[in-house]
Amino acid sequence: MTARPVIALVFLAVVLSGCVTPAPPDVTGAGSQLETREIQTREYDTLDKAMTLRSVISTLQDLGFVVDNADLELGTVTATRMDKYTMRMTVTVREKGAKRISVRVNARIGEENITDPDTYQDFFVALDKAMFLTLNKVD
Numbered sequence: 001m002t003a004r005p006v007i008a009l010v011f012l013a014v015v016l017s018g019c020v021t022p023a024p025p026d027v028t029g030a031g032s033q034l035e036t037r038e039i040q041t042r043e044y045d046t047l048d049k050a051m052t053l054r055s056v057i058s059t060l061q062d063l064g065f066v067v068d069n070a071d072l073e074l075g076t077v078t079a080t081r082m083d084k085y086t087m088r089m090t091v092t093v094r095e096k097g098a099k100r101i102s103v104r105v106n107a108r109i110g111e112e113n114i115t116d117p118d119t120y121q122d123f124f125v126a127l128d129k130a131m132f133l134t135l136n137k138v139d
Contacts, residue, residue: 039117041104042124044131049075049093052101055130056091062126065089085109089123103127 046052049072056077057067065079065087075093080086089107096102105123107114114120 036113036115037104039115039120040106041102042127043096044101044103044135045099046101046131046135047095047099049095049101051134052093052103052131053077055127055134056093056103059123059127059130060089060091062130063123087114 044052053070053072053075057070057079060067060077060079063081064083065081067077067079068088069078070076077091077093078088079091080088087107087109089105092104092106094102103124105120107119107123
């Protein structure tokens, strides 16, 4: 094989690889279910499920979501935000151990689960502040 066809094949491979359009990073991503669950979950040092749910609701509203459903008994809140796209978040609050509450968030755009850590990080940064202020009774 001469050098000319080899160069043409390498050039073609480089050009074609540049044409691949990846999925938006905020919708899909690599990672195992365990890694995704870890970025979706935080634990707090409280056993007050009702207070935690109130903090979740206020956090979602602060982030521009409209609460669609909240159930204290089940410990769930579902909310929707319509911006450039429709994002739906479902938050589950449950007791974990003797002194902790676990908060797990699942975000979706359409039928796609969001696995991008930044989406969950933004939610938990806001929730951390709300939980701190509530737990320390700061008005």
